[in-house]
Amino acid sequence: MASVAAKKVQFLETGLSSGFWLLLGGLGLLVLFGLGAHYQMEHHGHWISGMNNQIVWGTPHVFAIFLIVAASGALNVASISSVFDKKVYKPLAPLSGLLAIALLLGGLSVLVLDLGRPERLTVAMTHYNFKSIFAWNMILYNGFLAIVAVYLWTMMERKMNGYSKPVGFAAFIWRLMLTTGTGSIFGFLVARQAYDAALLAPMFVVMSFSFGLAVFMLVLMAAFRWTGRPLGDVMVKRLKNLLGVFVAGVLYFVLVYHLTNLYATEHHGVEAFVLRDGGVYTQIFWFGQILLGSLLPLALLYHPATGSKRGAIVAAALLVILGGFAQLYVLLIGGQAYPLVLFPGYEVSSGFSEGVVNSYSPSLPEVVLGISGIAIAGIMVTIAVKVLRFLPVSLADEVVDPHYAPKA
Numbered sequence: 001m002a003s004v005a006a007k008k009v010q011f012l013e014t015g016l017s018s019g020f021w022l023l024l025g026g027l028g029l030l031v032l033f034g035l036g037a038h039y040q041m042e043h044h045g046h047w048i049s050g051m052n053n054q055i056v057w058g059t060p061h062v063f064a065i066f067l068i069v070a071a072s073g074a075l076n077v078a079s080i081s082s083v084f085d086k087k088v089y090k091p092l093a094p095l096s097g098l099l100a101i102a103l104l105l106g107g108l109s110v111l112v113l114d115l116g117r118p119e120r121l122t123v124a125m126t127h128y129n130f131k132s133i134f135a136w137n138m139i140l141y142n143g144f145l146a147i148v149a150v151y152l153w154t155m156m157e158r159k160m161n162g163y164s165k166p167v168g169f170a171a172f173i174w175r176l177m178l179t180t181g182t183g184s185i186f187g188f189l190v191a192r193q194a195y196d197a198a199l200l201a202p203m204f205v206v207m208s209f210s211f212g213l214a215v216f217m218l219v220l221m222a223a224f225r226w227t228g229r230p231l232g233d234v235m236v237k238r239l240k241n242l243l244g245v246f247v248a249g250v251l252y253f254v255l256v257y258h259l260t261n262l263y264a265t266e267h268h269g270v271e272a273f274v275l276r277d278g279g280v281y282t283q284i285f286w287f288g289q290i291l292l293g294s295l296l297p298l299a300l301l302y303h304p305a306t307g308s309k310r311g312a313i314v315a316a317a318l319l320v321i322l323g324g325f326a327q328l329y330v331l332l333i334g335g336q337a338y339p340l341v342l343f344p345g346y347e348v349s350s351g352f353s354e355g356v357v358n359s360y361s362p363s364l365p366e367v368v369l370g371i372s373g374i375a376i377a378g379i380m381v382t383i384a385v386k387v388l389r390f391l392p393v394s395l396a397d398e399v400v401d402p403h404y405a406p407k408a
Helices: 002-006 018-044 059-074 076-082 087-113 118-126 133-156 158-187 200-226 233-263 265-277 280-302 310-337 364-387
Strands: none
Touching (some): 059 087, 059 133, 059 200, 059 364, 087 364, 158 310, 233 310, 265 310
């Protein structure tokens, strides 16, 4: 019955409207601001940012890593439809693949513009040091773009539909490798007390599920609302329940990560810093990541009074995204703010920065540059759904639910 229902789904481009041009213009303006921020940082130097020789990864990197991680998770909907043979998700698969490519390119664009010498990107693309996890990720990023592009082709070209499942399986494996590689950037950094943990790799995989699905749900609900297309409660309910599972999964991994660090004496210092003594980082962790980014979304998604209301579901997805940024900010920047332990058991003093918590304040150019990455992804999705048939005409209950029965 599910396959019969899926045949009813038709796809159509979005039409031209004043809203389309307004959205495109607004996103384009954000990209222009981002280019201006890049020019300022390149012309005057990175000293105008909050970054320094202790905090070398700043706010732009938080945005970039979030977008890259979310790109992997956005493909999860397509993977569920093909790899796990859940036909009800099949109408969402093309948009899932499109969003995965757009988010990854948006994230990589922030990294490229933050290099200081973007023209030297060709060096990173043609010369590989296979002892570097960054070199591995360059291969993983390019491979992800290629595989997802082929995956979209097999989904949208009827004569290629028979290859969709094996290509989808390859894309599923590759996206796990991609997110594992991103998490391993931190897990392999043994010099940083906050990073040195093998658990970070699988935690990033689960984070991608949560962040990517939250972004996907917001894009889907906004696109259907702005184009006047029906989106039934069956699909929304499935997605919001899935989001709740992923949010709970991230919370579980965060709990295990901190418990294992507390068990190891060498990590007691950094754990005290994050959980109790870290000032703004402690506040962001407890209020941004745990309360607003995890517990409140779970309450909104599963409480009987709010779980079926679309406004509450949208709010929960937004909070998950906010919590994702908070989590990456604490991990990425808080992990660098905690002083390096050069000689365990000894105090080191040279008059430089040893043993001192490193200071960092995000600058306006950094924030604008990060937001421009989101805008680039938004422009790609907006234009793509306008010129190609990524969006279903209807996802009403009678279309997607094989057990739908009209109300008397």
